[in-house]
Amino acid sequence: MTRYFSSDFTVGILGGGQLGKMLLYDTRKFDIRTIVLDPSPEAPCRIACDHFFQGDLMDFNTVLEFGRKADVVTFEIEGVNVEALEQLEKEGKKVYPSSATLKKIQDKSVQKSFFESHGIPTAPFKKYQSKKALLDAIEKGEIQLPFVWKSATGGYDGRGVAVVRSKETVNELSEGTCIAEELIPFKNELAVIVARNPSGDYKTYPVVEMEFHPEANQVEYVICPARVEASVAEKARKIAEKVSEAYQHVGLLAVEMFQTKDDEILVNEVAPRPHNSGHYSIEAAYTNQFEQHLRAILDLPLGNTESKAGGVMVNLVGAEGYTGNVIYEQISEIMEMKGVTPHIYGKKVTRPFRKMGHVTIINEDLGEARKIAEKVKNLIKVTGSEKINP
Amino acid sequence: MTRYFSSDFTVGILGGGQLGKMLLYDTRKFDIRTIVLDPSPEAPCRIACDHFFQGDLMDFNTVLEFGRKADVVTFEIEGVNVEALEQLEKEGKKVYPSSATLKKIQDKSVQKSFFESHGIPTAPFKKYQSKKALLDAIEKGEIQLPFVWKSATGGYDGRGVAVVRSKETVNELSEGTCIAEELIPFKNELAVIVARNPSGDYKTYPVVEMEFHPEANQVEYVICPARVEASVAEKARKIAEKVSEAYQHVGLLAVEMFQTKDDEILVNEVAPRPHNSGHYSIEAAYTNQFEQHLRAILDLPLGNTESKAGGVMVNLVGAEGYTGNVIYEQISEIMEMKGVTPHIYGKKVTRPFRKMGHVTIINEDLGEARKIAEKVKNLIKVTGSEKINP
Numbered sequence: 001m002t003r004y005f006s007s008d009f010t011v012g013i014l015g016g017g018q019l020g021k022m023l024l025y026d027t028r029k030f031d032i033r034t035i036v037l038d039p040s041p042e043a044p045c046r047i048a049c050d051h052f053f054q055g056d057l058m059d060f061n062t063v064l065e066f067g068r069k070a071d072v073v074t075f076e077i078e079g080v081n082v083e084a085l086e087q088l089e090k091e092g093k094k095v096y097p098s099s100a101t102l103k104k105i106q107d108k109s110v111q112k113s114f115f116e117s118h119g120i121p122t123a124p125f126k127k128y129q130s131k132k133a134l135l136d137a138i139e140k141g142e143i144q145l146p147f148v149w150k151s152a153t154g155g156y157d158g159r160g161v162a163v164v165r166s167k168e169t170v171n172e173l174s175e176g177t178c179i180a181e182e183l184i185p186f187k188n189e190l191a192v193i194v195a196r197n198p199s200g201d202y203k204t205y206p207v208v209e210m211e212f213h214p215e216a217n218q219v220e221y222v223i224c225p226a227r228v229e230a231s232v233a234e235k236a237r238k239i240a241e242k243v244s245e246a247y248q249h250v251g252l253l254a255v256e257m258f259q260t261k262d263d264e265i266l267v268n269e270v271a272p273r274p275h276n277s278g279h280y281s282i283e284a285a286y287t288n289q290f291e292q293h294l295r296a297i298l299d300l301p302l303g304n305t306e307s308k309a310g311g312v313m314v315n316l317v318g319a320e321g322y323t324g325n326v327i328y329e330q331i332s333e334i335m336e337m338k339g340v341t342p343h344i345y346g347k348k349v350t351r352p353f354r355k356m357g358h359v360t361i362i363n364e365d366l367g368e369a370r371k372i373a374e375k376v377k378n379l380i381k382v383t384g385s386e387k388i389n390p
Numbered sequence: 391m392t393r394y395f396s397s398d399f400t401v402g403i404l405g406g407g408q409l410g411k412m413l414l415y416d417t418r419k420f421d422i423r424t425i426v427l428d429p430s431p432e433a434p435c436r437i438a439c440d441h442f443f444q445g446d447l448m449d450f451n452t453v454l455e456f457g458r459k460a461d462v463v464t465f466e467i468e469g470v471n472v473e474a475l476e477q478l479e480k481e482g483k484k485v486y487p488s489s490a491t492l493k494k495i496q497d498k499s500v501q502k503s504f505f506e507s508h509g510i511p512t513a514p515f516k517k518y519q520s521k522k523a524l525l526d527a528i529e530k531g532e533i534q535l536p537f538v539w540k541s542a543t544g545g546y547d548g549r550g551v552a553v554v555r556s557k558e559t560v561n562e563l564s565e566g567t568c569i570a571e572e573l574i575p576f577k578n579e580l581a582v583i584v585a586r587n588p589s590g591d592y593k594t595y596p597v598v599e600m601e602f603h604p605e606a607n608q609v610e611y612v613i614c615p616a617r618v619e620a621s622v623a624e625k626a627r628k629i630a631e632k633v634s635e636a637y638q639h640v641g642l643l644a645v646e647m648f649q650t651k652d653d654e655i656l657v658n659e660v661a662p663r664p665h666n667s668g669h670y671s672i673e674a675a676y677t678n679q680f681e682q683h684l685r686a687i688l689d690l691p692l693g694n695t696e697s698k699a700g701g702v703m704v705n706l707v708g709a710e711g712y713t714g715n716v717i718y719e720q721i722s723e724i725m726e727m728k729g730v731t732p733h734i735y736g737k738k739v740t741r742p743f744r745k746m747g748h749v750t751i752i753n754e755d756l757g758e759a760r761k762i763a764e765k766v767k768n769l770i771k772v773t774g775s776e777k778i779n780p
Contacts, residue, residue: 005718005734025415028438031734048418048438286673286729286752301726308698308752328395336691339676344395344421362676362698 002071004298006031010050011294012070014057015077016043018345018355019274022282023076024048026291032298037066044346060084067093074251074297076273078106079154096198096250096297097272104247105272109152109179115267118246121239122267123148123258125181134178135170143180152177184266186258190226190233191277192240193254195292195302202244203292203302205285207233208277210256221373222313223366224280232263239265247272252293254278276315276358283341283360284311309339310366312373316342316357316382318350324386326350328357330379337372339363342380350384357382392461394688396421400440401687402460404447405467406433408735408745409664412672413466414438416681422688427456434736450474457483464641464687466663468496469544486588486640486687487662494637495662499542499569505657508636511629512657513538513648515571524568525560533570542567574656576648580616580623581667582630583644585682585692592634593682593692595675597623598667600646611763612703613756614670622653629655637662642683644668666705666748673731673750674701699729700756702763706732706747706772708740714776716740718747720769727762729753732770740774747772 002009011027013020016038024045027034036049039056046052055062057077063084067073072094073085085099104114115122126143128134137143145167151160151174162173163183189210196202209226210219226233240255247253247270254275256268278289287295287303295302318326325348334340339362347356359376363369392399401417403410406428417424418438426439429446436442445452447467453474457463462484463475475489494504505512516533518524527533535557541550541564553573554560579600586592599616600609616623630645637643637660644665646658668679677685677693685692708716715738724730729752737746749766753759 003717005721005732006716006736006738021418024438025418028411028415028736029731029733031434031736044421047440048414050437283676287731291731295725300722303725303731304728326396327393331395332690335685335693338694341419341677341681341693342395343419346396346418346421348396 002298004030004032004300007033009033010035010070011297012037012067012073013045013049014063014066014073014075014080016040016045016052017076018044018357019076020045021048021345022279022343023274023290023293026288026294029291030294032294035066035069037062042348057081060087064088067095072096072297074293075102078102078271078273082106094297097253098250101247101249101272105270107152107177108150108269109177111269112179112181114246115243120243120246120267121265123182123184125179127152127177127179129177131170131173131175131178134180135167137180138167138170146183148181148183149173150179150181152179184258184260186260187263188226188228188259189268190228190236190257190259190265191222191254191275192237192257193252193275193278193289194240194244195252195289195296195305196244196249197296197302198250198299201302202241203305204237204241205278205281205289205305206307207236208280210277219276219315220377221370222277222280223370224284224307224311225366227366228259229263232259232265235263235265239267243267243270251296252278252289279343279358280311280313280360281307282343283362284309309362309364310369312361312366312369314359314361314373314377315355316359316380318352318354318356318382318384320352321387321389322382322384323351323388324349324384326356327383327385329381329383334359334376334380337361337375339369340372340376350382392688394420394422394690397423399423400425400460401684402427402457402463403435403439404453404456404463404465404470406430406435406442407466408434409466410435411438411735412669412733413664413680413683416678416684419681420684422684425456425459427452432738447471450477454478457485462486462687464683465492468492468661468663472496484687487643488640491637491639491662495660497542497567498540498659499567501659502569502571504636505633508632510633510636510657511655513571513574515569517542517567517569519567521560521563521565521568524570525557527570528557528560536573538571538573539563540569540571542569574648574650576650577653578616578618578649579658580618580626580647580649580655581612581644581665582627582647583642583665583668583679584630584634585642585686585695586634586639587686587692588640588689591692592631593695594627594631595668595671595679595695596697597626598670600667609666609705610767611760612667612670613760614674614697614701615756617756618649619653622649622655625653626655629657633657633660641686642668642679669733669748670701670703670750671697672733673752674699699752699754700759702751702756702759704749704751704763704767705745706749706770708742708744708746708772708774710742711777711779712772712774713741713778714739714774716746717773717775719771719773724749724766724770727751727765729759730762730766740772
């Protein structure tokens with residue numbers, strides 16, 4: 001049995017953003033040695049890991065050399081050099097989630113095809129190699145307006161996704177391989193996080209409900225448990241488990257889904273890592289998603305995924321019209337409210353819609369938590385030292 | 391309004407042990423800049439603070455120079471140079487808890503006199519300047535055997551406290567000022583943590599129950615809420631609030647108490663910092679004690695002290711007969727049990743009875759949590775790479 005606690009055993013984390021930072025709370029709790037690689041010297045993970053390395057996550061040699069210093073390699077962002085992960089695996093290194101899992105997820109067109117070939121319900125889509133090919137398809141009537149455009153790679157936090165309502169909009173999109181997905185009218189966006197360890201054990205978190213900001217395409221509230229009928233929740237959970245089984249991933253898999261007007265569940269996309277939709281679990285769950293990810297990749301027993309109380313999570317994004325040194329206005333006022341815990345990611349500079357933190361609201365009564373969440377959202381404002389034109 | 395979050399505002403923490411380490415989870419969560427001073431280069435706080443300084447906590451100049459680098463100074467251990475804190479206060483630095491509070495607590499004979507002069511119920515005691523004076527008092531029949539001996543200074547984790555049942559035992563005690571306290575037969579040891587901020591707001595955590603290891607004089611289980619009658623809990627809470635008001639402290643004050651056979655409450659001792667009896671709060675409380683300490687010393691609104699679920703905490707102490715590199719035997723097995731979270735303090739070397747970590751067991755049903763806690767305690771063993779004679 002490998003000794004992970006207070007030993008030389010080292011977890012290597014690719015990516016040093018807020019997900020890595022929150023993962024480090026739990027490596028510290030277990031006193032597990034960590035190294036982190038990130039291109040930014042100001043990365044939120046800079047402190048709390050044992051050694052921080054600055055370097056390009058997409059560079060083969062940088063990732064390879066970094067990975068060789070660790071006993072198990074994981075990532076907190078999908079944008080990493082997957083060939084380097086493959087090489088590490090060939091050298092006998094444990095990489096969780098594996099390069100094979102990541103390859104089936106990194107490219108959204110591959111991800112969608114994977115859903116189709118595994119009988120996982122998802123919105124109909126077509127793949128295009130360029131903007132020109134996309135425009136041609138619209139001309140030919142191959143795709144109907146409006147549709148959802150998704151860049152095959154590089155999408156994150158609302159970037160790389162757009163609803164196309166007119167041909168002209170296409171010009172504003174970025175170049176490259178993309179998919180055009182049927183725009184499905186839906187009642188709710190739901191998400192389920194599934195944890196799986198190398199022994200094949202898995203555990204599923206409760207179904208959560210996501211409310212998106214209409215403009216920024218970023219999650220505004222995450223509500224756990226989702227306020228949907230038990231039968232819908234059960235269906236969502238079952239589908240998430242099916243997705244998890246199809247990927248045979250190790251670590252967390254966050255499955256985002258739509259509940260259609262007919263209460264069908266369609267899988268939107270997946271992420272093989274701790275996820276924004278699971279942040280509520282830090283305060284609400286018996287085992288938070290970050291500890292669970294560690295348990296999973298270290299082949300430790302998975303923890304209880306149930307909630308101790310109802311939870312609502314509010315993302316703190318940079319307000320429009322500001323940049324420069326971040327200022328959290330009215331943060332003291334929100335901390336006065338019952339069950340409110342702010343999480344500040346440690347990014348020094350704000351930008352419009354940049355994810356700067358989140359706030360969790362915990363309450364025995366979920367309805368009460370939701371009410372407080374709205375007050376929180378209306379009160380706190382993430383501004384900066386410089387005003388810019390919105 | 392001072393900006394604490396993602397700013398240059400700096401919290402200086404004297405002491406880099408496990409209490410500081412757990413406090414750093416919350417400074418990271420709020421992205422508050424921290425510096426830590428500790429004599430050991432292997433201190434658990436070495437990472438996760440912004441800057442770690444190695445130095446003597448009892449040295450006037452070391453503490454003064456360190457404190458000057460911070461905007462607010464706090465401590466996680468009472469054994470710090472209090473004159474340096476006074477000097478820092480004279481220079482206009484915020485020190486929370488204040489040097490005045492610490493001076494009334496650091497010396498146990500002063501602490502006991504403070505209880506008496508403020509009408510706080512406590513066991514009768516007498517103060518002696520030396521072992522010889524203590525022996526003379528026994529000879530003269532001024533103290534009755536058995537009694538509780540407490541060193542005036544330096545007591546921690548069961549050191550500096552002994553039950554004296556025969557005159558001969560006195561020779562084994564350490565030299566110096568001490569108190570001899572009447573041995574009170576009690577039903578329960580209880581504790582209450584009170585948080586107070588500079589504005590004078592205060593909040594009280596639920597009453598917890600402590601079970602001590604009979605030999606090591608260290609807490610074995612902490613149970614929250616205490617399984618005592620509501621009237622007893624209410625009395626304990628009220629007395630803790632009275633103690634808190636008497637000290638006018640800023641930050642946390644842990645009040646340890648005895649429930650006598652007649653359901654009287656006597657204050658045993660106090661600690662002006664996060665406390666072992668509050669570790670359960672990390673998983674169980676809406677606001678854990680470390681976040682609360684930060685809220686208090688930064689004059690932020692105090693958080694909700696209620697529990698989300700029943701909690702039991704088991705201390706992990708080094709097993710007798712072992713030293714060397716620590717090994718956590720059967721840790722994987724305890725992690726399989728429901729609601730179990732181990733906390734590993736990050737001390738690389740174990741010693742008999744050394745506090746190496748703790749385990750929290752959370753359950754809706756407190757009785758169930760207590761049962762699991764006993765299984766945890768019987769299963770996990772903190773051994774080391776070297777065997778020594780017990």
